Amino acid sequence: MTDTGIDYREVFQAQPGLVALLTPDLVYADANEEFCRSSGRSREQLLGRHLFDVFPDNPDDPDATGVHNLRASLLRVLETGERDAMALQRYDVESAEHPGEWQERYWSPLNAPVMGPDGTVALLLHRAEDVTALVRAGGPGSGAHRHLEAELYARARELQQVNERLRQANAKEREIALALQRAMLPAPQPLGAHRAAVRYRPATGALNVCGDWYDLVPLPEGDRMVVSVGDVVGHGLDAACVMGQLRSALSAASRVALGPAEALQVLDRYARFVEGAGSTTAVTAFLDWDRHTVTYSSAGHPPPALLRGDGSVEFLDGATDPPLDARPEPIVRPRARTPFADGEALVLYTDGLVERRDRDIDAGLRLLADSLSRHQGADPEALADAVLLDLLPTGGVTDDTALVVVAL
Incomplete structure (x- = not known):
């Protein structure tokens, strides 16, 4: 017994x-x-x-x-x-x-x-x-x-x-849906002196292609860049279409907003007029190499990971707020700022990387931190591949995964 x-x-x-x-x-x-x-x-x-x-x-x-x-x-x-x-x-x-x-x-x-x-x-x-x-x-x-x-x-x-x-x-x-989603996700482009890697892995189920997205936007003033990821609720072709609208809206807002919180506030208002956009999660980070700072804001999204030079990992959870269109009236979203040093890395991702039905998200975050620490010092392309290999099961998962790694 x-x-x-x-x-x-x-x-x-x-x-x-x-x-x-x-x-x-x-x-x-x-x-x-x-x-x-x-x-x-x-x-x-x-x-x-x-x-x-x-x-x-x-x-x-x-x-x-x-x-x-x-x-x-x-x-x-x-x-x-x-x-x-x-x-x-x-x-x-x-x-x-x-x-x-x-x-x-x-x-x-x-x-x-x-x-x-x-x-x-x-x-x-x-x-x-x-x-x-x-x-x-x-x-x-x-x-x-x-x-x-x-x-x-x-x-x-x-x-x-x-x-x-x-x-x-x-x-x-x-x-x-896959063809549409890949067409709307930006192809890797020159980022000046900076290096970044992007990855997208679709769900394995026939109906489980979701609305995950990523974006990297170089800003015209100073040595700055905006990095974002998001996740639309739902599956299939509808989710992919909503994803395209929200990604484009956030990309445009990031170019003119004062910071990440203001960009998400614009996206929050826009989401009210897009059917199927409710409860979407997103996180956006403004990287400033002149000041060596990351300024970020999150709308219900898993926290970005900052891989420090000593191999430690800091999850940026100081500016977390509800998902898009979750309040009757939009309010000012929070933002937080943290310094970074040369040689560190910022990692943004969607929940398909860390969430599983048989464990809570904290266990997934621990696995992510362990993987990043073990591969500290790798270039963005190698680090992105290593993280996917460590965290995604070989048989695939039932949720999409988007991943962005930026060398700081």
């Missing part, structure tokens, strides 16, 4: 339905007793083997779609980190006692993610209900049975076709 008094291994085995655990490569990691009994396979015949090596399509059925549909569902779970309920499936099973003989079977499957500590899908939970008896409720060979079977199977095929069309439409929307 565990410390909680519950033996979860026994709970798994006692599940009344068919339950199996698969690795992200679709290899069996475990299966409960009911799964083995109903499928006619022992645990030894399952564990360590690929799902579709154990359960291929019936070669005698040219219309078999079980493998295609199940693979598509499992890949959606891996991609999005969300559970996926499948329509009724006909998925025949080869007899374990009589190879070459296929049993006509019907299933109601549900696939769900088991998340690992790094926020990625560590295992896939595949649960299925054997509804063959229900489909055959009219009795073998009876007219009622054949009618019910044909109706259920036709409905299942219709649902599968609808799901496939939705998947294709979502994939097309993702492609358009």
